[in-house]
Amino acid sequence: MSLFNFFQKRPSAAIARDRLQILLAHERALSGRPDLAAVLQKEILAVIARHIPIDQDKVVVKLDRGAQVSTLEIDIEMPDEVLAVR
Amino acid sequence: MSKVMVVTSGKGGVGKTTSSASLGAALAQRGQSVVLVDFDVGLRNLDLIMGAERRVVFDLVNVIQGDAKLPQALIRDKRLETLSLLPASQTRDKDALTEEGVGRVIDELKERFDWIICDSPAGIEKGATLAMRYADVAVVVTNPEVSSVRDSDRIIGMLDSKTRRAESGERIDKHLLLTRYDPARAARGEMMKVEDVLEILAVPLLGIVVESPDVLTASNMGAPVTLHNPASPAAQAYVDAARRLLGEDVPFAQPAARQQGLFSRLFGKKAAAA
Secondary structure, three states: OHHHHHHOOOOHHHHHHHHHHHHHHHHHHHOOOOOHHHHHHHHHHHHHHOOOOOOHHHEEEEEEEOOOOEEEEEEEOOOHHHHHHO | OOEEEEEEOOOOOOOHHHHHHHHHHHHHHOOOOEEEEEOOOOOOOHHHHOOOOOOOOOOHHHHHOOOOOHHHHOEEOOOOOOEEEEOOOOOOOHHHOOHHHHHHHHHHHHOOOOEEEEEOOOOOOHHHHHHHHOOOEEEEEEOOOHHHHHHHHHHHHHHOOOOHHHHOOOOOEEEEEEEEEOHHHHHOOOOOOHHHHHHHHOOOEEEEEEOOHHHHHHHHHOOOHHHHOOOOHHHHHHHHHHHHHOOOOOOOOOOOOOOOOHHHHHHHHHHHHO
């Protein structure tokens, strides 16, 4: 839509190009290797599980891939009683 | 020296089969002997696009399994003497293909043809990997659209790692064929430009096929567009691509935008400049 584009700051084609460049840089780096985020998640959770019981349903993992920096965010809900005992 | 060429894309519906048929016909029209091999076992369509659907008796799987000899399965095109088709099986699944069997058939085809064009199925599974396995040349068919470009990137990675040539340290000759391109929309910033896709995928350009009603008309009629409507821009693009495959230096013409209305001209230019 021309009118829509007119008010938009950037044309959608430029957004498509930028999204692809970021995504493919990651996918190329990861190809042939196991998914790094999945490996990190598994190992980090294993370490924590050694010390406190973790309810797998209460673990939220978020991965945000940026051009320069990516963030892996792991939220684990810890029941108060677990912390109180230790 | 015959060449094995895979036409592949990862994503479905981008124009692999249409491009295989049109490139094959264009090469045959230039005097090359060409066989089109349909690797889409279970979902064959190259026979239909070529208008040979009522002439299929034996297929690739029959030849691999020894139920038929290669000459019995080959279908000679009625319009072009040097063009043949080896259809896929409609009733079997892709597990009927074996690496050894495909290699044997390709070796036999090399004795008869200058070009063995392998029309790959969509996806990255067995059918697709076997279609590219013995390739010397690859044509990656891509639409200027995010999912198609992403899948093409994946396929390019596979061409560089999973083919016979790649495994023996040889180079596989890769080309990008951009299809369903709309120059007017690209000019308005609504579609990635040719240069954008080339920059992302970093594979040399073989041709640009502009979105065109002639392509659908040709498949309706069961004829490659280069035969059905040789004067159409799509046919010209395929002929130019075939000439480049033959090593000719054919300059790229900037694909012409269709005539635009006043409204899109007024707003289109402003949007493109933004």
